[in-house]
Amino acid sequence: METDFLVVGSGIAGLTFAIKTAKHFPDKKITVITKASSAENTNTSFAQGGVAGVWDEEKDSFEKHIEDTLIAGDGLCNPRAVEIVVTEGPQRIQEIINYGASFDKDEKGEYDLGREGGHSEFRILHYKDVTGREMERALIEEAKKHPNIEFIQHCYVIELITQHHLGYLVTKATPDITCFGIYVLNHHTKKIEKILSPVTLLATGGCGQVYRTTTNPKVATGDGVAMFYRAKGRIENMEFIQFHPTALFHPGESPSFLISEAVRGQGAILRNKLGEAFMEQYDKRKDLAPRDIVARAIDSEMKKHGTEHVYLDCTHLDKEKFLQHFPNIYEKCLSIGIDVFKQYIPVAPAAHYSCGGIKVDENAKTSIKNLYACGECSSTGLHGANRLASNSLLEAMVFGHRAYADVVRLLEEKQLNKIVEHLYNINVPDWNAEGTSQPKEMILITQSLKELEQIMSDYVGIVRNNIRLERAMRRLDLLFEETENLYKSAKVSPQLCELRNIITTAYLIVKGAQLRKESRGLHYNTDYPNKSSIVQNVIL
Numbered sequence: 001m002e003t004d005f006l007v008v009g010s011g012i013a014g015l016t017f018a019i020k021t022a023k024h025f026p027d028k029k030i031t032v033i034t035k036a037s038s039a040e041n042t043n044t045s046f047a048q049g050g051v052a053g054v055w056d057e058e059k060d061s062f063e064k065h066i067e068d069t070l071i072a073g074d075g076l077c078n079p080r081a082v083e084i085v086v087t088e089g090p091q092r093i094q095e096i097i098n099y100g101a102s103f104d105k106d107e108k109g110e111y112d113l114g115r116e117g118g119h120s121e122f123r124i125l126h127y128k129d130v131t132g133r134e135m136e137r138a139l140i141e142e143a144k145k146h147p148n149i150e151f152i153q154h155c156y157v158i159e160l161i162t163q164h165h166l167g168y169l170v171t172k173a174t175p176d177i178t179c180f181g182i183y184v185l186n187h188h189t190k191k192i193e194k195i196l197s198p199v200t201l202l203a204t205g206g207c208g209q210v211y212r213t214t215t216n217p218k219v220a221t222g223d224g225v226a227m228f229y230r231a232k233g234r235i236e237n238m239e240f241i242q243f244h245p246t247a248l249f250h251p252g253e254s255p256s257f258l259i260s261e262a263v264r265g266q267g268a269i270l271r272n273k274l275g276e277a278f279m280e281q282y283d284k285r286k287d288l289a290p291r292d293i294v295a296r297a298i299d300s301e302m303k304k305h306g307t308e309h310v311y312l313d314c315t316h317l318d319k320e321k322f323l324q325h326f327p328n329i330y331e332k333c334l335s336i337g338i339d340v341f342k343q344y345i346p347v348a349p350a351a352h353y354s355c356g357g358i359k360v361d362e363n364a365k366t367s368i369k370n371l372y373a374c375g376e377c378s379s380t381g382l383h384g385a386n387r388l389a390s391n392s393l394l395e396a397m398v399f400g401h402r403a404y405a406d407v408v409r410l411l412e413e414k415q416l417n418k419i420v421e422h423l424y425n426i427n428v429p430d431w432n433a434e435g436t437s438q439p440k441e442m443i444l445i446t447q448s449l450k451e452l453e454q455i456m457s458d459y460v461g462i463v464r465n466n467i468r469l470e471r472a473m474r475r476l477d478l479l480f481e482e483t484e485n486l487y488k489s490a491k492v493s494p495q496l497c498e499l500r501n502i503i504t505t506a507y508l509i510v511k512g513a514q515l516r517k518e519s520r521g522l523h524y525n526t527d528y529p530n531k532s533s534i535v536q537n538v539i540l
Helices: 012-024 062-072 079-099 131-143 223-230 261-265 291-305 319-325 327-335 392-412 415-423 443-459 466-489 494-515
Strands: 005-008 030-033 149-152 155-161 181-186 192-196 200-202 241-248 269-271 310-313 345-354 357-359 371-373
Touching (some): 005 012, 005 181, 012 030, 012 131, 012 149, 012 392, 079 131, 079 392, 131 392, 155 192, 155 223, 155 494, 200 223, 223 494, 241 291, 269 291, 291 310, 291 345, 319 327, 443 466, 443 494, 466 494
Parallel strands (some): 005 030, 030 149, 200 371
Antiparallel strands (some): 155 181, 181 192, 241 345, 269 310, 310 345
16 A cells, blocks of 8 residues: 555644645545544543643743743753744644634633643643543544545554665665655454555554553553664653653553543642641642652652552532533542542542653654654653643644644655655565464463563652662563564564563663663652753663
8 A cells, every 4th residue: 555644643643744734735645544443542532631822921921831841841851842832832722723622711702721730820721621532523523524634443553664674774874764654454354564655654642551550541552662663763761751640549440530630720639648738748839739749749648658549639629610620520530439529539640641752853853764753652852851731732733733844845845756756666575474373372462461561560650769670671671582482473463562562662661761860850760869960861
């Protein structure tokens, strides 16, 4: 199969690029690959809180939003990336409003702006407590208006096609790695097919399933990061995994249900086992401190009192406003026997967002030619060592747009024609499955996955140290060896590929954590409790 533009992933980042490209190039084909259905199971659709943007210019400003982002990023943000996202963000928000996305308004008809931890002003646009789902809905509806966008659902991307698949290695004489498309496993035909494209965009989302407890959907297995790393691309800052402080504590449920930070923005208070409000002991901003501080504070209180969770107190909040803003949260809690106006909500941190990923420039270009990345799988430099709440949906739209704009530039400079010509002059081989057979025992895959989740949750969580990281790496080495042997002998399956990708992603998180000899943002190592005077990215 051949296509003009290939998009892997159907969240807000991938759809932003696809829609804009389809509009600009009505005679060209845009193919969107997703391993689930296009409108569900993306990290976008699970986003509750909202999208941050400077909307009330009388009270807010770009300078304030930039400063808040830089403070949250703990010295590791790329100032240029922050400026780009903050200043271009409102335009991108207006575009999705034009597509039909709804955001809550007050009785005056003005947008009802929220505030979350780390923000100095009210600037969060939201739709009840399902903002991401509403934005995804609007994008899907807009995409359907363009017949040159083709969705291929229930397909699993196995590998990026690069020179490594063409029978020769990248050497110093030919240093540039080039992407020619992907190998993909079609769930329906059970066959591995190749899709060639002069331009590929990775928008594969996060990697929360590396951990036992996560707010991410089942599909968030770090596929894009792992494939890119195997293709010898540059990855950075994977040690910065953001744990959302307040996931609903309900053992056995996966993914964990998120209690939006916006609830604390409305005045909810965190309390420990004794009913004490404890956040003032950790930060002067109390319950509205940035997520890394709140998550570590909760972790400390849980260890201090020997509990598996703390509590979120909403009993004093205005009932009418709460039901208006958080109807899903109210119904979810009620479904497990918790009336939020009478009882505290049990909450605990859960893996939520990866601040590192595929290193990209300000146009979403990666270190591999003809390959772009945006959304959570990428590292733009916006988040630094810790993501400011509700900046991620904004980043996805801004860099999805910038990737599209760069493709338009390639066409205007006639570089795209050269890429197309080169692509169709090479012979990409079919996937070679010779000598493989069906795995005899699925338990080999499922048990390895359980082991990996346990390793990462126990040793590479909110608080780390050198001994835990060394132990995690030794156990990952064994899992890697066992899984690679299975991969070489067994027929490719989505379960085996996901396990392989999760192990690779876990390795990158642990390796990044080992290389960072300091505590900064989301990475806290008790053996290096202070920040280094040298501010640098960890590139793998």
